Amino acid sequence: MSVYDYLYFIILPVLALSALLIFIRFLIGPSLSDRVVALDLLITTGIGMIAIYSIITDQPTFLDIAMILGLIAFLGTVAFAYYIEKKKRK
Amino acid sequence: MKSSILQTATNYLLPLLLLFSVFILLRGHYLPGGGFVGGLIAATAFVLHMFAHSVRHTRKLLRIHPGYLMPIGLSLAILSGFAPKIISGLPFLTGIWFPEPIPVIGMIGSALFFDTGVYLVVVGVSLTILFTISEGT
Numbered sequence: 001m002s003v004y005d006y007l008y009f010i011i012l013p014v015l016a017l018s019a020l021l022i023f024i025r026f027l028i029g030p031s032l033s034d035r036v037v038a039l040d041l042l043i044t045t046g047i048g049m050i051a052i053y054s055i056i057t058d059q060p061t062f063l064d065i066a067m068i069l070g071l072i073a074f075l076g077t078v079a080f081a082y083y084i085e086k087k088k089r090k
Numbered sequence: 091m092k093s094s095i096l097q098t099a100t101n102y103l104l105p106l107l108l109l110f111s112v113f114i115l116l117r118g119h120y121l122p123g124g125g126f127v128g129g130l131i132a133a134t135a136f137v138l139h140m141f142a143h144s145v146r147h148t149r150k151l152l153r154i155h156p157g158y159l160m161p162i163g164l165s166l167a168i169l170s171g172f173a174p175k176i177i178s179g180l181p182f183l184t185g186i187w188f189p190e191p192i193p194v195i196g197m198i199g200s201a202l203f204f205d206t207g208v209y210l211v212v213v214g215v216s217l218t219i220l221f222t223i224s225e226g227t
Contacts, residue, residue, distance in 0.1 A: 061122050068131065075134055078141050
């Protein structure tokens with residue numbers, strides 16, 4: 001079993017399953033904070049998938065996209081935290 | 091929101107992100123990247139600074155109003171379009187290149203100046219929109 005088989009048949013299905021579970025939490029999440037955490041985790045799972053496709057297709061350029069996606073996920077979480085705190089203070 | 095962890099991290103992240111945006115801008119002719127994505131990353135760096143400190147601090151850091159970046163970038167792009175017509179009589183927006191590559195930057199041509207204009211316009215537009223939104227609330 002080569003590394004590519006391992007990536008295709010074990011890692012990618014596990015990541016897809018976790019993305020599905022996180023998306024269910026994103027839909028039913030009772031509070032806004034649950035949804036924000038689920039969104040952050042969804043993007044992090046996406047970064048993992050991009051990294052694996054970058055290994056499979058031998059394209060290091062995809063890693064830059066993963067980097068920018070990580071930056072935007074961080075910024076989005078910070079912005080949500082900022083506005084949730086601002087809303088609570090009113 | 092006063093968080094000293096976020097403020098200290100942002101002070102180190104801002105120059106790194108600006109450097110990364112310039113790297114993306116210079117790489118953009120043959121590889122993924124370019125003026126638009128580079129400008130968005132630069133705007134993201136300033137927005138992160140805005141969330142960590144305040145809008146007033148980020149405006150002081152920028153020195154000039156971000157709205158002024160839009161006409162500067164647009165006139166740079168227009169000039170890079172007219173440069174081949176003025177220099178060698180070629181049609182509007184023809185790509186002209188210096189014969190020798192410059193170390194670190196690579197080949198310099200009118201496309202680089204056009205991309206720099208796009209970069210400045212994108213930074214100006216996104217920062218104007220985001221500053222206005224966060225001052226309004």
